[in-house]
Amino acid sequence: MTTMFLFANCAVLDAAQGRLLEGHHVLVEGNRIKEVSDRPLKATAARMIEGRGRTLMPGLCDAHVHVAAVSPDLAALTKWAPSYVTARTAEVLKGMLRRGFTTVRDAGGADYGLADAIAEGYLEGPRLLFSGPALSQTGGHGDQRGKGDNSTDYFCGCVGTLGRVCDGVDAVRRVARDELRKGATQIKIMASGGIASPTDHIANTQYSLEEITAIVEEATAARTYVMAHAYYPNAIRRAIECGVRSIEHGNFIDEPTARLMVQKQAFMVPTLSTYEALAREGVAMGFPPAFADKVQWVRGAALTGLETAHKAGVAIAYGTDLLGAMHRHQALEFTLRREVQTVAEVIQGATVNAAALFNRVGEVGVVAPGALADLLLVDGDPYRDITVLQRPEETFRVIMKDGAMVVDQA
C-alpha cells in the first residue's frame, strides 16, 4: 500500500513569492506531493500531522558540495583506501540530510556508487546530483601534485580524488563522455586557479576555449550542462562565452561580466561559508597551512562578488563547498548572505533557484502538486528568523525525503 501523509493547518512556504501561505493542507502520496489546498483535505488512509504554528517548506538544496571531501587535505585523501573514504562519506551525507538538505549537487569527488547507495537506501543522505571528478588541466585546480610529484594518480578520477587531469580537445572530450557514461548528472570543470591546489595562482585562467567548448558540446549532447570553478572576470567570461551554465565561487566578478551572465541566463554559486570556516578553523581541522594565504586572498572578495552579481540580477544558488569536519557549517551560508540579500532571496537560492539550475523545476525546491515529497516541518517562520534553519535539532519537527520520514518529531 502507498504511504500517505496529510500535513494539516500549516503555513506553507512559497519560496518563489517569498511568503507564507497560512492555514494550508498538504497531502503526500508515495514519494510525491499530491495536493496543496487552503481547504481541509480528506484522506482517511493518510497519517495526519498537525502543522498549526509551524512552517512546511521544501527540503533545502545545496548546489556546491564535496561529500567525499572527508578531509580538508585533498592530496592526502587520494592516498586513502576508497572503502575508507566511502565509510567516512556516509557521515557527511547523513549530516547534510539532517540539516534539511534533501538535494545536493556534488562539485567533484562523488560517483554513481554513492548516488545509487543513497537511492537504494544503503546510505542515509540527500539526493545526490554528482559530477564525478572535476575535469582539470595539468597544473590546474584539480591537479594536487606538488612540483616534485610526477605520478599519474590524478589521471584516473577514482573516489577520493576530486579532480581528473586531462588535456587537449580529444582527451577532454573523451573524459567528459566517460563521466557521462558513468552517470554524471552534470560535468564540472576547473576554469581557473583555486585555493587547495599547490601550483596555480587564483587569477590564472585554465583550459583553452577549444577545450571548454568541446566539454560543453559533450554535456549538451547528453542533455545536461557544465559547471565551472572560476574566480576572476576573465576566467568567468571565457567559461560563459563557451556556454557554461554555472559559475562556482565567482568572488572577483565585475559588473560587465555579471551583465554577460544575466544575458546568457547563467547562474552563480557563491560559497562564502567555506572561506569563513577555513579562516576560522581550517588549519586546526587539517587544511594545509601552505594554502592559508590563498584563503585570505579570496575571502575578502567573496561578499563583494555576491553583491556585484546580485545587483546585476544574476540568478544565484546556495552553495557551501565545505571540507572535512567543517561540513557542520553548512547552514552558516544563510546568515553570511544576509549581508547582501533579503531572507526571501537567500531562501530562493536554496530552493527555486537551485531547482532551476539543476533543471528540476517543479520537482525539487517547491511545495506543489507533482513535486517530490522533500519537506521540512519547522517550528517558527524562517522569513522572520532565518536562524531557525541553523538549529535543525531544535526546530525541525519533520524531515521528509522522497516521501519517507528521516526525522519524525511531529
Ligand SMILES: [Zn+2]
Ligand atoms: Zn568546490
